[in-house]
Amino acid sequence: MTYILKPQLHHPSLPTNSLGYTRRDYEGSVSTLCAGCGHDSISSAIIQACFELELPPHRVAKLSGIGCSSKTPDYFLGASHGFNTVHGRMPSVLTGANLANRDLIYLGVSGDGDSASIGLGQFAHAIRRGVNMLYIVENNGVYGLTKGQFSATSDKGSKSKRGVVNHDAGIDMVSLALQMGATFVGRSFSGDKAQLVPLIKAGLAHKGAAFIDCISPCVQFNNHNGSTKSFDYVREHNEAVNRLDVITPRDPIHVDYKPGETVRVQQHDGSILSLHKLNELYNPSSRAQALGYLQARQARGQIVTGLLFVDPEAGDLHDAVGTVETPLNALGEAELVPGAAALDRINAALR
Amino acid sequence: MPESVKAGQPRINDFVVKFANVNGSGSASANGLFARSVMRMGVPVAARNIFPSNIQGLPTWYEVRVTEAGHLGRRGGVDLMVAMNPQTWDRDVAEIESGGYLFYDSTKPLPLARFRDDITVIGVPLTAMCNEAYELPRERQLFKNTIYVGALAALLGMETSAIEELLAEDFAGKDRLIKANVEALRMGIDYVQQHLAPIPLQVRRADAVGDRIYVEGNQAAGLGAVYGGATVCAWYPITPSTSLAEAFTSYCQDLRTDPETGKARYAIVQAEDEIASIGMVVGAGWNGCRAFTATSGPGVSLMTEFIGLSYFAEIPAVIFDVQRGGPSTGMPTRTQQADLLAAAYAGHGDTKHPMLLPADPGECFEMGSLAFDLADRLQTTIFVMLDLDIGMNEWLTKPFQWDDARRLDRGKVMTAEMLEAGADFGRYKEVDGDGIPYRTYPGTHPTKGGYFTRGTSRNPYARYSEEGAVYVDNMERLLRKFDTAKTLVPAPVLRPAKGKATDGVIYFGSTAPAMHEALEMLEAQGRRLNALRVRGFPFADEVFAFIAQHERIYVVEQNRDAQFRTLLTTEGDVDPAKLVPVLHYDGTPITARFIAGAIAERMQLGQIEAAE
Numbered sequence: 030m031t032y033i034l035k036p037q038l039h040h041p042s043l044p045t046n047s048l049g050y051t052r053r054d055y056e057g058s059v060s061t062l063c064a065g066c067g068h069d070s071i072s073s074a075i076i077q078a079c080f081e082l083e084l085p086p087h088r089v090a091k092l093s094g095i096g097c098s099s100k101t102p103d104y105f106l107g108a109s110h111g112f113n114t115v116h117g118r119m120p121s122v123l124t125g126a127n128l129a130n131r132d133l134i135y136l137g138v139s140g141d142g143d144s145a146s147i148g149l150g151q152f153a154h155a156i157r158r159g160v161n162m163l164y165i166v167e168n169n170g171v172y173g174l175t176k177g178q179f180s181a182t183s184d185k186g187s188k189s190k191r192g193v194v195n196h197d198a199g200i201d202m203v204s205l206a207l208q209m210g211a212t213f214v215g216r217s218f219s220g221d222k223a224q225l226v227p228l229i230k231a232g233l234a235h236k237g238a239a240f241i242d243c244i245s246p247c248v249q250f251n252n253h254n255g256s257t258k259s260f261d262y263v264r265e266h267n268e269a270v271n272r273l274d275v276i277t278p279r280d281p282i283h284v285d286y287k288p289g290e291t292v293r294v295q296q297h298d299g300s301i302l303s304l305h306k307l308n309e310l311y312n313p314s315s316r317a318q319a320l321g322y323l324q325a326r327q328a329r330g331q332i333v334t335g336l337l338f339v340d341p342e343a344g345d346l347h348d349a350v351g352t353v354e355t356p357l358n359a360l361g362e363a364e365l366v367p368g369a370a371a372l373d374r375i376n377a378a379l380r
Numbered sequence: 381m382p383e384s385v386k387a388g389q390p391r392i393n394d395f396v397v398k399f400a401n402v403n404g405s406g407s408a409s410a411n412g413l414f415a416r417s418v419m420r421m422g423v424p425v426a427a428r429n430i431f432p433s434n435i436q437g438l439p440t441w442y443e444v445r446v447t448e449a450g451h452l453g454r455r456g457g458v459d460l461m462v463a464m465n466p467q468t469w470d471r472d473v474a475e476i477e478s479g480g481y482l483f484y485d486s487t488k489p490l491p492l493a494r495f496r497d498d499i500t501v502i503g504v505p506l507t508a509m510c511n512e513a514y515e516l517p518r519e520r521q522l523f524k525n526t527i528y529v530g531a532l533a534a535l536l537g538m539e540t541s542a543i544e545e546l547l548a549e550d551f552a553g554k555d556r557l558i559k560a561n562v563e564a565l566r567m568g569i570d571y572v573q574q575h576l577a578p579i580p581l582q583v584r585r586a587d588a589v590g591d592r593i594y595v596e597g598n599q600a601a602g603l604g605a606v607y608g609g610a611t612v613c614a615w616y617p618i619t620p621s622t623s624l625a626e627a628f629t630s631y632c633q634d635l636r637t638d639p640e641t642g643k644a645r646y647a648i649v650q651a652e653d654e655i656a657s658i659g660m661v662v663g664a665g666w667n668g669c670r671a672f673t674a675t676s677g678p679g680v681s682l683m684t685e686f687i688g689l690s691y692f693a694e695i696p697a698v699i700f701d702v703q704r705g706g707p708s709t710g711m712p713t714r715t716q717q718a719d720l721l722a723a724a725y726a727g728h729g730d731t732k733h734p735m736l737l738p739a740d741p742g743e744c745f746e747m748g749s750l751a752f753d754l755a756d757r758l759q760t761t762i763f764v765m766l767d768l769d770i771g772m773n774e775w776l777t778k779p780f781q782w783d784d785a786r787r788l789d790r791g792k793v794m795t796a797e798m799l800e801a802g803a804d805f806g807r808y809k810e811v812d813g814d815g816i817p818y819r820t821y822p823g824t825h826p827t828k829g830g831y832f833t834r835g836t837s838r839n840p841y842a843r844y845s846e847e848g849a850v851y852v853d854n855m856e857r858l859l860r861k862f863d864t865a866k867t868l869v870p871a872p873v874l875r876p877a878k879g880k881a882t883d884g885v886i887y888f889g890s891t892a893p894a895m896h897e898a899l900e901m902l903e904a905q906g907r908r909l910n911a912l913r914v915r916g917f918p919f920a921d922e923v924f925a926f927i928a929q930h931e932r933i934y935v936v937e938q939n940r941d942a943q944f945r946t947l948l949t950t951e952g953d954v955d956p957a958k959l960v961p962v963l964h965y966d967g968t969p970i971t972a973r974f975i976a977g978a979i980a981e982r983m984q985l986g987q988i989e990a991a992e
Binding site: 358372 | 646781787
């Protein structure tokens, strides 16, 4: 048996959302990742976020590349179509899928090996095209499936489980996403669900290229002393610049914070991002300031988390290409095939 | 100046003119004007560009075959050389047939040693005429081309009105340009009328063009993709395929813009590389769009991993491979049919892919649209194998046709209604015995029909499985699907000999017109051959029946390694000794003379061996 079926029994008193789905309806197969893997926490956060956003599960398309993180789309949203593509190439497949049907919600799940090494080019280009998606990198700084090699996001000077010191500079996916023009950029930590779930909700609701770098410790190969992606290290060096609440048009508005400490941003779909500032200096509406702040904190060994940049007015690839509102995969002969009369005119011009 | 040595016999509507030019000098439009003017007189032409991988400065040639008989392949040899490039003078002069003609710019005297004594030399002082008539260097350069067209028209007895008519059409609305070009044209005509006499190579009005159109294969294939319902094109520029994506773009702008909103019923993305191009195509195909990319050999190499995924995960995709000279960067602006094996078996593990083999732009249109039906029907990658010769040269071809009753075949797609009615959906489940499973588009139904697509082994219900028996079952089903493909790709076309023949010839693609002419040449020598033009892979049963019916089969192709022959011996139960390769791969389009010569030689050898 290479596939584990999950029991389909539901507890009768499980809460349902307005669509009548329980949280269980957003789950998938049983995870085959290692016990305690950070990626499973992220899957759980995705499930929670989709349940709370009340998304019809089948309207989400989940795509991934190759690696531990890329296996996870099997473990959430079991009724959705998923596509485990080839190594480092999920961004192009997601781009094509998005072009075909603009009405679905696209969730790309990848890892640091998949997106920062073989897939760095595709990552950058999907972001710069503004593909309407949420792209999550489950970042553990290590190749897990092949047992512990450094990945390109491993920090310079960090140590592998076998004691080898990494001599290459680490790639910061957040800075890269900002430079490539991502219109929603966040960083979080798989161990901080309270921070992660609202970020995922906001990213799913965002129109344009949304990116979340989620530090996700690998319990097998990168959770030791000397690693900069271990649970302990990330907890000690985590600097959250804000706390986010996502208020959908259906939600009653709660005010938990004192006025002046919160910023409200309305996205295209009507969702409101209520940002509680933890650092007064941090301004998530400035790309340049975000980049500068990240660089400065990174030099001090801090890992900045939270909603780091958002442009609520962003457009997407469909706006750029100028496609019709109807999904391209729903167009029929009448809209697509010009017919014999048009062909006669073309023939006449070629004589 | 050497005197005309041999006044050739009059040759009406049957000769080859070759223009030797410098790339970037503006000669292409003048040479094209010459070719189209001949066609306006009702005489078919076959015109081919032989150009370098360069924007400006390197040598380029344009060969125009004037052929009332309608031989649209290359014949081989040159009857009239228009030698406008000093860099290539010696080889250009050497290429002229004995008794042929050399046209050159006689502004500066050339030593006698630079000519041949068995050809007729025609000098027109083009540079001097331009320097006198024009001030600007660019004008001097561009109008020189128009002047030589005028001079040629007078030498070949062409109707000036045909050329003027085309100039008026080409520059419609730009009266100043029409006037300037007509003046330059007249300058050439007048010079010949005052100083020279027409030569025995003559163009006479005929009625042999009919309703045929004159178009490049890439343009035809791009239009085919529009008619085939393609909505997503992701591509990366690579010679010689670029103009295919550009033609699709331009036809879409005309034909696929929503008249009310001005919005696009298509999406075209110039990707960052070929890998991303095919990735987007696979993503769009997975999500229910008809999607394609256009590329050439190096691009196919890069796409190979995705093509394997498309095979195993069963995702429709269309790849137009406009083949060029390989390997590696090879001869990027020269033609070959050398990607056959790379395309047919692209991918790691056991993979194979259907290929369509168009022989002219008319078939590029037909197969360009058919490919999308086949991709949806077979849920796999379909290759349309053009080459530079068809793709980037304008060919005289039958007009495009479309039956308005034709419907796009979207293949086996399970809908929400079918799922609701209780259909048992297994993404990789054999249902009809043809190896083709049903698929669902993402987002079809809230609770049914969802599945996880992967390139990893799985069971009929798309669940991950590494069980050997499950894997083998699936691979066997994929073979059955490939068998089904055999019946769906275009059937081969038989061209029987006029009488009994023991030998046969198999050919495909752009070789067709030269092959047909070679068959006539061989027939005239009393050598009879039945000929089969193959149009699709996997091979139809008729192909192997044809091989079985003959003692010997010549397999004519444009590559070094006899790749088509390898496909035949790999896919069928064929004795390889029976298949005689006839190979042309110097980067220029194959000629009728080459084919006829190679086959005649081997047939003769065969007769001698039989006699011994």
